[in-house]
Amino acid sequence: MRKEIANAIIELSKQQNIAFLTGDLGFMALEPIREALGNKFINAGVSEQNMISVAAGLTFSGLQAWVYSIAPFCYARPFEQIRNDACFNKRPIKLIANGGGYGYGVMGATHHALEDYGILSTLPNMQCFIPAFAADVNPIVNKMAKIPHPCYLRLGRCEKPANFTLEKYHPWRRLVQGHGPLLIFMGPLVGSFIEPSLQIEEKNRPEIWVATELPLSLESIPTPLLKKLADARNFYVIEEHVATGGFGQQLLWLLLKNDFHIPRFFHGFAKGYISGKYGSQQFHRKESGIDLHSIFQSLNLTLTELSS
Structure with missing residues:
Protein backbone atom coordinates (compact mmCIF):
# COMPACT_ATOMS: atom_id res chain seq x y z
CA MET A 1 0.00 0.00 0.00
CA ARG A 2 3.06 2.31 -0.02
CA LYS A 3 2.43 3.39 -3.62
CA GLU A 4 -1.16 4.25 -2.78
CA ILE A 5 -0.20 6.27 0.30
CA ALA A 6 2.33 8.28 -1.72
CA ASN A 7 -0.25 9.10 -4.39
CA ALA A 8 -2.88 10.00 -1.79
CA ILE A 9 -0.54 12.34 0.10
CA ILE A 10 0.53 14.09 -3.10
CA GLU A 11 -3.11 14.69 -4.07
CA LEU A 12 -3.92 15.88 -0.56
CA SER A 13 -1.02 18.36 -0.64
CA LYS A 14 -2.71 20.13 -3.55
CA GLN A 15 -5.74 20.84 -1.36
CA GLN A 16 -4.34 21.27 2.16
CA ASN A 17 -1.32 22.81 3.83
CA ILE A 18 0.52 19.71 5.06
CA ALA A 19 3.96 18.63 6.22
CA PHE A 20 5.28 15.10 5.88
CA LEU A 21 7.85 13.66 8.29
CA THR A 22 9.66 10.34 7.99
CA GLY A 23 11.92 8.58 10.45
CA ASP A 24 14.66 7.97 7.86
CA LEU A 25 12.47 5.38 6.10
CA GLY A 26 10.61 5.05 2.80
CA PHE A 27 13.47 4.61 0.28
CA MET A 28 12.08 3.86 -3.19
CA ALA A 29 8.57 4.82 -2.03
CA LEU A 30 8.47 8.37 -0.63
CA GLU A 31 10.60 10.17 -3.22
CA PRO A 32 7.51 11.45 -5.13
CA ILE A 33 6.21 13.00 -1.89
CA ARG A 34 9.58 14.68 -1.31
CA GLU A 35 9.48 16.16 -4.81
CA ALA A 36 5.89 17.37 -4.38
CA LEU A 37 6.26 18.89 -0.89
CA GLY A 38 9.75 20.39 -1.14
CA ASN A 39 10.87 21.81 2.23
CA LYS A 40 7.67 20.54 3.87
CA PHE A 41 9.05 17.03 3.50
CA ILE A 42 11.24 16.41 6.55
CA ASN A 43 13.53 13.45 7.17
CA ALA A 44 13.58 13.54 10.97
CA GLY A 45 16.17 10.77 11.20
CA VAL A 46 16.11 7.85 13.60
CA SER A 47 14.55 10.00 16.30
CA GLU A 48 10.91 9.00 16.52
CA GLN A 49 10.05 10.69 19.84
CA ASN A 50 11.46 13.97 18.60
CA MET A 51 9.64 13.52 15.27
CA ILE A 52 6.24 13.41 17.00
CA SER A 53 7.02 16.48 19.10
CA VAL A 54 8.23 18.37 16.01
CA ALA A 55 5.04 17.33 14.20
CA ALA A 56 2.99 18.69 17.11
CA GLY A 57 4.87 21.97 16.92
CA LEU A 58 4.28 22.24 13.17
CA THR A 59 0.52 21.96 13.69
CA PHE A 60 0.61 25.14 15.77
CA SER A 61 1.88 26.95 12.68
CA GLY A 62 -1.19 25.91 10.71
CA LEU A 63 0.19 22.76 9.10
CA GLN A 64 -1.39 19.34 9.25
CA ALA A 65 1.43 16.90 10.04
CA TRP A 66 1.67 13.40 8.52
CA VAL A 67 4.26 11.14 10.14
CA TYR A 68 5.57 7.94 8.54
CA SER A 69 7.56 5.01 9.89
CA ILE A 70 7.60 1.24 10.27
CA ALA A 71 4.62 0.44 12.50
CA PRO A 72 6.32 -0.25 15.88
CA PHE A 73 8.60 2.76 15.44
CA CYS A 74 5.53 4.85 14.66
CA TYR A 75 3.40 4.02 17.73
CA ALA A 76 5.47 2.11 20.31
CA ARG A 77 8.76 3.98 20.49
CA PRO A 78 7.16 7.47 20.64
CA PHE A 79 4.10 6.48 22.66
CA GLU A 80 4.67 9.12 25.36
CA GLN A 81 4.82 11.89 22.76
CA ILE A 82 1.71 10.57 20.99
CA ARG A 83 -0.13 10.52 24.31
CA ASN A 84 1.06 13.89 25.65
CA ASP A 85 1.80 16.05 22.60
CA ALA A 86 -0.74 14.73 20.08
CA CYS A 87 -3.73 13.29 21.94
CA PHE A 88 -3.96 15.42 25.08
CA ASN A 89 -3.51 18.54 22.97
CA LYS A 90 -5.82 17.36 20.15
CA ARG A 91 -3.23 18.10 17.49
CA PRO A 92 -4.00 17.11 13.86
CA ILE A 93 -1.12 14.66 13.61
CA LYS A 94 -1.68 11.70 11.27
CA LEU A 95 0.45 8.62 11.95
CA ILE A 96 1.20 6.34 9.00
CA ALA A 97 2.44 2.95 10.19
CA ASN A 98 3.77 0.62 7.52
CA GLY A 99 3.75 -3.15 7.96
CA GLY A 100 1.00 -3.86 10.51
CA GLY A 101 0.73 -7.22 12.23
CA TYR A 102 3.44 -9.68 11.19
CA GLY A 103 4.07 -7.69 8.01
CA TYR A 104 7.84 -7.52 8.42
CA GLY A 105 8.08 -11.29 8.81
CA VAL A 106 11.58 -12.59 9.55
CA MET A 107 12.73 -9.22 10.89
CA GLY A 108 11.07 -10.33 14.11
CA ALA A 109 9.24 -8.92 17.09
CA THR A 110 11.02 -5.55 17.03
CA HIS A 111 9.45 -4.91 13.61
CA HIS A 112 6.01 -6.42 14.25
CA ALA A 113 2.92 -4.49 15.34
CA LEU A 114 0.61 -6.86 17.18
CA GLU A 115 -0.93 -4.53 19.76
CA ASP A 116 -0.94 -1.18 17.97
CA TYR A 117 -4.56 -0.21 17.48
CA GLY A 118 -5.50 -1.78 20.81
CA ILE A 119 -3.01 0.42 22.67
CA LEU A 120 -3.82 3.55 20.69
CA SER A 121 -7.55 3.01 21.21
CA THR A 122 -6.98 3.70 24.91
CA LEU A 123 -5.90 7.27 24.17
CA PRO A 124 -8.31 10.22 24.07
CA ASN A 125 -9.04 11.89 20.73
CA MET A 126 -7.42 9.09 18.70
CA GLN A 127 -9.04 7.41 15.72
CA CYS A 128 -7.57 4.32 14.03
CA PHE A 129 -7.89 3.20 10.42
CA ILE A 130 -6.94 -0.28 9.21
CA PRO A 131 -7.43 -0.46 5.43
CA ALA A 132 -8.18 -3.94 4.13
CA PHE A 133 -7.28 -3.19 0.51
CA ALA A 134 -5.03 -0.83 -1.43
CA ALA A 135 -8.14 0.89 -2.84
CA ASP A 136 -9.13 1.89 0.72
CA VAL A 137 -6.07 4.08 1.22
CA ASN A 138 -7.14 7.15 -0.76
CA PRO A 139 -10.65 7.52 0.75
CA ILE A 140 -9.23 6.89 4.22
CA VAL A 141 -6.53 9.54 3.79
CA ASN A 142 -9.17 12.03 2.64
CA LYS A 143 -11.31 11.15 5.66
CA MET A 144 -8.37 11.46 8.06
CA ALA A 145 -7.50 14.87 6.62
CA LYS A 146 -10.93 16.16 7.66
CA ILE A 147 -10.61 14.96 11.26
CA PRO A 148 -9.22 17.74 13.52
CA HIS A 149 -7.48 15.39 15.96
CA PRO A 150 -4.88 12.58 15.84
CA CYS A 151 -5.35 9.54 13.62
CA TYR A 152 -3.45 6.30 13.10
CA LEU A 153 -3.26 4.53 9.74
CA ARG A 154 -2.04 0.91 9.74
CA LEU A 155 -0.80 -0.15 6.30
CA GLY A 156 -0.35 -3.73 5.15
CA ARG A 157 -0.06 -5.77 1.98
CA CYS A 158 -3.20 -5.85 -0.16
CA GLU A 159 -4.38 -9.44 -0.64
CA LYS A 160 -7.45 -8.80 -2.79
CA PRO A 161 -8.01 -11.36 -5.56
CA ALA A 162 -7.26 -9.80 -8.93
CA ASN A 163 -10.73 -10.44 -10.37
CA PHE A 164 -12.72 -9.37 -7.30
CA THR A 165 -14.67 -6.10 -7.54
CA LEU A 166 -14.82 -4.03 -4.37
CA GLU A 167 -17.76 -1.93 -3.31
CA LYS A 168 -17.23 1.77 -2.57
CA TYR A 169 -15.30 2.31 0.67
CA HIS A 170 -17.29 2.09 3.90
CA PRO A 171 -16.11 1.34 7.48
Whole structure:
Protein backbone atom coordinates (compact mmCIF):
# COMPACT_ATOMS: atom_id res chain seq x y z
CA MET A 1 0.00 0.00 0.00
CA ARG A 2 3.06 2.31 -0.02
CA LYS A 3 2.43 3.39 -3.62
CA GLU A 4 -1.16 4.25 -2.78
CA ILE A 5 -0.20 6.27 0.30
CA ALA A 6 2.33 8.28 -1.72
CA ASN A 7 -0.25 9.10 -4.39
CA ALA A 8 -2.88 10.00 -1.79
CA ILE A 9 -0.54 12.34 0.10
CA ILE A 10 0.53 14.09 -3.10
CA GLU A 11 -3.11 14.69 -4.07
CA LEU A 12 -3.92 15.88 -0.56
CA SER A 13 -1.02 18.36 -0.64
CA LYS A 14 -2.71 20.13 -3.55
CA GLN A 15 -5.74 20.84 -1.36
CA GLN A 16 -4.34 21.27 2.16
CA ASN A 17 -1.32 22.81 3.83
CA ILE A 18 0.52 19.71 5.06
CA ALA A 19 3.96 18.63 6.22
CA PHE A 20 5.28 15.10 5.88
CA LEU A 21 7.85 13.66 8.29
CA THR A 22 9.66 10.34 7.99
CA GLY A 23 11.92 8.58 10.45
CA ASP A 24 14.66 7.97 7.86
CA LEU A 25 12.47 5.38 6.10
CA GLY A 26 10.61 5.05 2.80
CA PHE A 27 13.47 4.61 0.28
CA MET A 28 12.08 3.86 -3.19
CA ALA A 29 8.57 4.82 -2.03
CA LEU A 30 8.47 8.37 -0.63
CA GLU A 31 10.60 10.17 -3.22
CA PRO A 32 7.51 11.45 -5.13
CA ILE A 33 6.21 13.00 -1.89
CA ARG A 34 9.58 14.68 -1.31
CA GLU A 35 9.48 16.16 -4.81
CA ALA A 36 5.89 17.37 -4.38
CA LEU A 37 6.26 18.89 -0.89
CA GLY A 38 9.75 20.39 -1.14
CA ASN A 39 10.87 21.81 2.23
CA LYS A 40 7.67 20.54 3.87
CA PHE A 41 9.05 17.03 3.50
CA ILE A 42 11.24 16.41 6.55
CA ASN A 43 13.53 13.45 7.17
CA ALA A 44 13.58 13.54 10.97
CA GLY A 45 16.17 10.77 11.20
CA VAL A 46 16.11 7.85 13.60
CA SER A 47 14.55 10.00 16.30
CA GLU A 48 10.91 9.00 16.52
CA GLN A 49 10.05 10.69 19.84
CA ASN A 50 11.46 13.97 18.60
CA MET A 51 9.64 13.52 15.27
CA ILE A 52 6.24 13.41 17.00
CA SER A 53 7.02 16.48 19.10
CA VAL A 54 8.23 18.37 16.01
CA ALA A 55 5.04 17.33 14.20
CA ALA A 56 2.99 18.69 17.11
CA GLY A 57 4.87 21.97 16.92
CA LEU A 58 4.28 22.24 13.17
CA THR A 59 0.52 21.96 13.69
CA PHE A 60 0.61 25.14 15.77
CA SER A 61 1.88 26.95 12.68
CA GLY A 62 -1.19 25.91 10.71
CA LEU A 63 0.19 22.76 9.10
CA GLN A 64 -1.39 19.34 9.25
CA ALA A 65 1.43 16.90 10.04
CA TRP A 66 1.67 13.40 8.52
CA VAL A 67 4.26 11.14 10.14
CA TYR A 68 5.57 7.94 8.54
CA SER A 69 7.56 5.01 9.89
CA ILE A 70 7.60 1.24 10.27
CA ALA A 71 4.62 0.44 12.50
CA PRO A 72 6.32 -0.25 15.88
CA PHE A 73 8.60 2.76 15.44
CA CYS A 74 5.53 4.85 14.66
CA TYR A 75 3.40 4.02 17.73
CA ALA A 76 5.47 2.11 20.31
CA ARG A 77 8.76 3.98 20.49
CA PRO A 78 7.16 7.47 20.64
CA PHE A 79 4.10 6.48 22.66
CA GLU A 80 4.67 9.12 25.36
CA GLN A 81 4.82 11.89 22.76
CA ILE A 82 1.71 10.57 20.99
CA ARG A 83 -0.13 10.52 24.31
CA ASN A 84 1.06 13.89 25.65
CA ASP A 85 1.80 16.05 22.60
CA ALA A 86 -0.74 14.73 20.08
CA CYS A 87 -3.73 13.29 21.94
CA PHE A 88 -3.96 15.42 25.08
CA ASN A 89 -3.51 18.54 22.97
CA LYS A 90 -5.82 17.36 20.15
CA ARG A 91 -3.23 18.10 17.49
CA PRO A 92 -4.00 17.11 13.86
CA ILE A 93 -1.12 14.66 13.61
CA LYS A 94 -1.68 11.70 11.27
CA LEU A 95 0.45 8.62 11.95
CA ILE A 96 1.20 6.34 9.00
CA ALA A 97 2.44 2.95 10.19
CA ASN A 98 3.77 0.62 7.52
CA GLY A 99 3.75 -3.15 7.96
CA GLY A 100 1.00 -3.86 10.51
CA GLY A 101 0.73 -7.22 12.23
CA TYR A 102 3.44 -9.68 11.19
CA GLY A 103 4.07 -7.69 8.01
CA TYR A 104 7.84 -7.52 8.42
CA GLY A 105 8.08 -11.29 8.81
CA VAL A 106 11.58 -12.59 9.55
CA MET A 107 12.73 -9.22 10.89
CA GLY A 108 11.07 -10.33 14.11
CA ALA A 109 9.24 -8.92 17.09
CA THR A 110 11.02 -5.55 17.03
CA HIS A 111 9.45 -4.91 13.61
CA HIS A 112 6.01 -6.42 14.25
CA ALA A 113 2.92 -4.49 15.34
CA LEU A 114 0.61 -6.86 17.18
CA GLU A 115 -0.93 -4.53 19.76
CA ASP A 116 -0.94 -1.18 17.97
CA TYR A 117 -4.56 -0.21 17.48
CA GLY A 118 -5.50 -1.78 20.81
CA ILE A 119 -3.01 0.42 22.67
CA LEU A 120 -3.82 3.55 20.69
CA SER A 121 -7.55 3.01 21.21
CA THR A 122 -6.98 3.70 24.91
CA LEU A 123 -5.90 7.27 24.17
CA PRO A 124 -8.31 10.22 24.07
CA ASN A 125 -9.04 11.89 20.73
CA MET A 126 -7.42 9.09 18.70
CA GLN A 127 -9.04 7.41 15.72
CA CYS A 128 -7.57 4.32 14.03
CA PHE A 129 -7.89 3.20 10.42
CA ILE A 130 -6.94 -0.28 9.21
CA PRO A 131 -7.43 -0.46 5.43
CA ALA A 132 -8.18 -3.94 4.13
CA PHE A 133 -7.28 -3.19 0.51
CA ALA A 134 -5.03 -0.83 -1.43
CA ALA A 135 -8.14 0.89 -2.84
CA ASP A 136 -9.13 1.89 0.72
CA VAL A 137 -6.07 4.08 1.22
CA ASN A 138 -7.14 7.15 -0.76
CA PRO A 139 -10.65 7.52 0.75
CA ILE A 140 -9.23 6.89 4.22
CA VAL A 141 -6.53 9.54 3.79
CA ASN A 142 -9.17 12.03 2.64
CA LYS A 143 -11.31 11.15 5.66
CA MET A 144 -8.37 11.46 8.06
CA ALA A 145 -7.50 14.87 6.62
CA LYS A 146 -10.93 16.16 7.66
CA ILE A 147 -10.61 14.96 11.26
CA PRO A 148 -9.22 17.74 13.52
CA HIS A 149 -7.48 15.39 15.96
CA PRO A 150 -4.88 12.58 15.84
CA CYS A 151 -5.35 9.54 13.62
CA TYR A 152 -3.45 6.30 13.10
CA LEU A 153 -3.26 4.53 9.74
CA ARG A 154 -2.04 0.91 9.74
CA LEU A 155 -0.80 -0.15 6.30
CA GLY A 156 -0.35 -3.73 5.15
CA ARG A 157 -0.06 -5.77 1.98
CA CYS A 158 -3.20 -5.85 -0.16
CA GLU A 159 -4.38 -9.44 -0.64
CA LYS A 160 -7.45 -8.80 -2.79
CA PRO A 161 -8.01 -11.36 -5.56
CA ALA A 162 -7.26 -9.80 -8.93
CA ASN A 163 -10.73 -10.44 -10.37
CA PHE A 164 -12.72 -9.37 -7.30
CA THR A 165 -14.67 -6.10 -7.54
CA LEU A 166 -14.82 -4.03 -4.37
CA GLU A 167 -17.76 -1.93 -3.31
CA LYS A 168 -17.23 1.77 -2.57
CA TYR A 169 -15.30 2.31 0.67
CA HIS A 170 -17.29 2.09 3.90
CA PRO A 171 -16.11 1.34 7.48
CA TRP A 172 -18.14 -1.91 7.29
CA ARG A 173 -18.47 -3.95 4.09
CA ARG A 174 -19.92 -7.32 3.22
CA LEU A 175 -17.47 -8.98 0.86
CA VAL A 176 -18.99 -12.45 0.55
CA GLN A 177 -22.65 -13.35 1.04
CA GLY A 178 -23.55 -16.81 2.26
CA HIS A 179 -25.66 -18.88 4.62
CA GLY A 180 -22.73 -20.48 6.44
CA PRO A 181 -20.66 -19.17 9.39
CA LEU A 182 -20.41 -15.42 9.96
CA LEU A 183 -16.80 -14.15 9.72
CA ILE A 184 -15.89 -10.56 10.62
CA PHE A 185 -12.35 -9.41 9.84
CA MET A 186 -10.17 -6.42 10.49
CA GLY A 187 -7.23 -5.81 8.17
CA PRO A 188 -5.81 -7.10 4.86
CA LEU A 189 -5.88 -10.72 6.07
CA VAL A 190 -9.47 -10.88 4.81
CA GLY A 191 -8.29 -10.78 1.18
CA SER A 192 -6.95 -14.33 1.28
CA PHE A 193 -10.38 -15.67 2.32
CA ILE A 194 -12.49 -14.17 -0.47
CA GLU A 195 -11.79 -16.40 -3.47
CA PRO A 196 -11.81 -19.74 -1.59
CA SER A 197 -15.08 -18.78 0.12
CA LEU A 198 -16.77 -17.89 -3.16
CA GLN A 199 -16.07 -21.42 -4.41
CA ILE A 200 -18.19 -22.97 -1.64
CA GLU A 201 -21.85 -23.78 -2.20
CA GLU A 202 -23.95 -20.88 -0.89
CA LYS A 203 -25.73 -22.87 1.83
CA ASN A 204 -22.34 -23.61 3.45
CA ARG A 205 -20.46 -20.52 2.27
CA PRO A 206 -19.18 -18.19 5.02
CA GLU A 207 -20.60 -14.69 5.07
CA ILE A 208 -17.61 -12.36 5.26
CA TRP A 209 -17.56 -8.80 6.54
CA VAL A 210 -14.64 -6.47 7.09
CA ALA A 211 -14.33 -3.45 9.40
CA THR A 212 -11.68 -0.76 8.98
CA GLU A 213 -12.18 1.93 11.64
CA LEU A 214 -11.91 2.28 15.42
CA PRO A 215 -13.43 3.22 17.81
CA LEU A 216 -16.65 1.36 17.06
CA SER A 217 -20.19 2.61 17.45
CA LEU A 218 -23.39 0.60 17.22
CA GLU A 219 -24.83 3.21 14.85
CA SER A 220 -22.07 2.58 12.32
CA ILE A 221 -22.74 -1.16 12.03
CA PRO A 222 -24.98 -1.85 8.99
CA THR A 223 -28.46 -3.21 9.70
CA PRO A 224 -27.89 -6.39 7.61
CA LEU A 225 -24.90 -7.28 9.80
CA LEU A 226 -26.82 -6.62 13.04
CA LYS A 227 -29.60 -8.86 11.73
CA LYS A 228 -27.09 -11.53 10.79
CA LEU A 229 -25.57 -11.35 14.28
CA ALA A 230 -29.02 -11.66 15.84
CA ASP A 231 -29.80 -14.78 13.78
CA ALA A 232 -26.37 -16.44 13.92
CA ARG A 233 -25.59 -19.37 16.20
CA ASN A 234 -21.86 -18.59 15.96
CA PHE A 235 -19.76 -15.70 14.81
CA TYR A 236 -16.04 -15.41 14.27
CA VAL A 237 -13.79 -12.36 14.56
CA ILE A 238 -10.37 -12.65 12.92
CA GLU A 239 -7.55 -10.10 13.14
CA GLU A 240 -3.76 -9.91 13.01
CA HIS A 241 -3.55 -8.33 16.46
CA VAL A 242 -3.40 -9.66 20.01
CA ALA A 243 -6.69 -10.42 21.76
CA THR A 244 -6.34 -7.83 24.53
CA GLY A 245 -7.71 -4.51 23.32
CA GLY A 246 -8.21 -5.85 19.83
CA PHE A 247 -11.11 -5.50 17.43
CA GLY A 248 -12.74 -8.68 18.76
CA GLN A 249 -12.84 -7.46 22.34
CA GLN A 250 -13.99 -3.99 21.31
CA LEU A 251 -16.82 -5.42 19.20
CA LEU A 252 -17.92 -7.85 21.91
CA TRP A 253 -17.92 -5.09 24.56
CA LEU A 254 -19.97 -2.82 22.30
CA LEU A 255 -22.61 -5.48 21.66
CA LEU A 256 -22.85 -6.51 25.32
CA LYS A 257 -23.04 -2.87 26.45
CA ASN A 258 -26.06 -2.41 24.20
CA ASP A 259 -27.84 -5.55 25.51
CA PHE A 260 -27.30 -7.34 22.22
CA HIS A 261 -27.81 -11.10 22.11
CA ILE A 262 -24.38 -12.70 21.66
CA PRO A 263 -24.19 -16.07 19.93
CA ARG A 264 -21.21 -18.39 20.41
CA PHE A 265 -18.09 -16.31 19.83
CA PHE A 266 -14.80 -17.44 18.30
CA HIS A 267 -11.79 -15.13 18.18
CA GLY A 268 -8.85 -15.66 15.85
CA PHE A 269 -5.95 -13.39 16.81
CA ALA A 270 -2.17 -13.03 16.78
CA LYS A 271 -0.67 -15.25 19.46
CA GLY A 272 2.86 -13.89 19.43
CA TYR A 273 5.68 -16.39 18.96
CA ILE A 274 4.50 -19.81 20.04
CA SER A 275 7.51 -21.73 18.71
CA GLY A 276 10.03 -19.06 19.68
CA LYS A 277 11.00 -18.77 16.02
CA TYR A 278 10.65 -16.00 13.45
CA GLY A 279 9.46 -16.57 9.91
CA SER A 280 7.35 -15.10 7.15
CA GLN A 281 4.04 -13.35 7.75
CA GLN A 282 2.29 -16.52 6.59
CA PHE A 283 4.36 -18.62 9.02
CA HIS A 284 3.22 -16.50 11.97
CA ARG A 285 -0.39 -16.46 10.80
CA LYS A 286 -0.37 -20.23 10.60
CA GLU A 287 1.24 -20.55 14.03
CA SER A 288 -1.48 -18.27 15.43
CA GLY A 289 -4.22 -20.24 13.69
CA ILE A 290 -5.48 -17.28 11.63
CA ASP A 291 -4.44 -18.48 8.19
CA LEU A 292 -7.02 -19.78 5.68
CA HIS A 293 -6.42 -23.49 6.34
CA SER A 294 -6.61 -23.14 10.13
CA ILE A 295 -9.79 -21.04 10.11
CA PHE A 296 -11.53 -23.30 7.61
CA GLN A 297 -10.56 -26.33 9.65
CA SER A 298 -12.16 -24.75 12.73
CA LEU A 299 -15.29 -24.19 10.63
CA ASN A 300 -15.30 -27.85 9.59
CA LEU A 301 -14.62 -26.82 6.00
CA THR A 302 -11.80 -28.56 4.20
CA LEU A 303 -10.00 -27.18 1.19
CA THR A 304 -11.14 -30.23 -0.79
CA GLU A 305 -14.70 -28.91 -0.39
CA LEU A 306 -13.77 -25.68 -2.09
CA SER A 307 -13.83 -27.20 -5.56
CA SER A 308 -16.95 -29.30 -4.99
